[in-house]
Amino acid sequence: MKRQRADELALCMKKLAHPRRVYVRSGRLASTANGLNGVRAALADQVRALLQQLWKDWEQDATGLDGPASAQQVQEALEPLAADRAVELMSQLAAECLVWPGAGFMERSATDAVARRVAQLLGPGAHWWSNYDPELACYSSAVTPCTFDGLIAGTDGHRFTVLIQVGED
Template sequence: MRGSEVVQNGDELTVRLQVLAHPLRVYVRSGRLPPTNGGASSGARGVLAAVAAETHILIGQLHEKDWQQHASDTDGPASVERVEEALEPLSAENAAAMMGRLASQDLVWPEFTFMERTEADTVAGQVVELLGPDALWWSNGDEHSWSAVSACTFDGLVAGTDGHRFAVLVQVGED
């Protein structure tokens, strides 16, 4: 697809996010959020629950597809509720930086890179920009600590939404 076709089809967010993916390490998911049960009255809490559910779907897919036999937690990935509890608010600037780091640098062996950091930062910034200035962003941790959600020893995630669309990036690893 050409750039203008992507914009017309509403797929630019998906296309940009896919650039950040890396086989067996960095997984991405984007799309439209389902309507929240409480509608507008459910506010940010309803949106957080919806993003946690979409994040849980991605984590379940990566576990089933690639990581079930390698994961350190035999109970499997965290429940939707546990994912929601793990998500901490993040500024758009910090979301872009964390997304760029997770897309470019291995959590387990930081000297191993998936893509150039400057390219990852640029694309991550575009993802953040596509969701707009009013988007809400979350992560399960920072450079030093995190709340595990994937059943793998290491995981890092960034999730965001403009209330209608969402984007999730997760990196997993075992040492």
């Protein structure tokens, strides 16, 4: 049953991906992650792994020459989110371009359904984080070398998901 849920989680995340714009990663956290701070640090390591993957695509085009943020910088950028807000932001990042408002990648109704399923698979006790700043109503802590990035990450303490949208204007 656990393996089946992990496979479905990976499949759902792949549905939210878009080439060179929306990157996803999911899997199991390191078994050494314990306590909320340990889980958050392990999740930041997984975000960093995804950042290294997208850096291969964006190294020539990105504004920042230093490359992606370190795991420590990612951890510092992660702001907690309520599950319903995480689902909303994940769906929005998968569907709509941060750089060019009105330009889309997928139908919002499709991304809404998939993002809701991701949250169901992680369960009601999942913790969610983002680099979204609700006071500024924007993604304010850059974790990628790109001008624009939005990050949503969630975990139930054992499994995780990460979605990052990037872009340059």
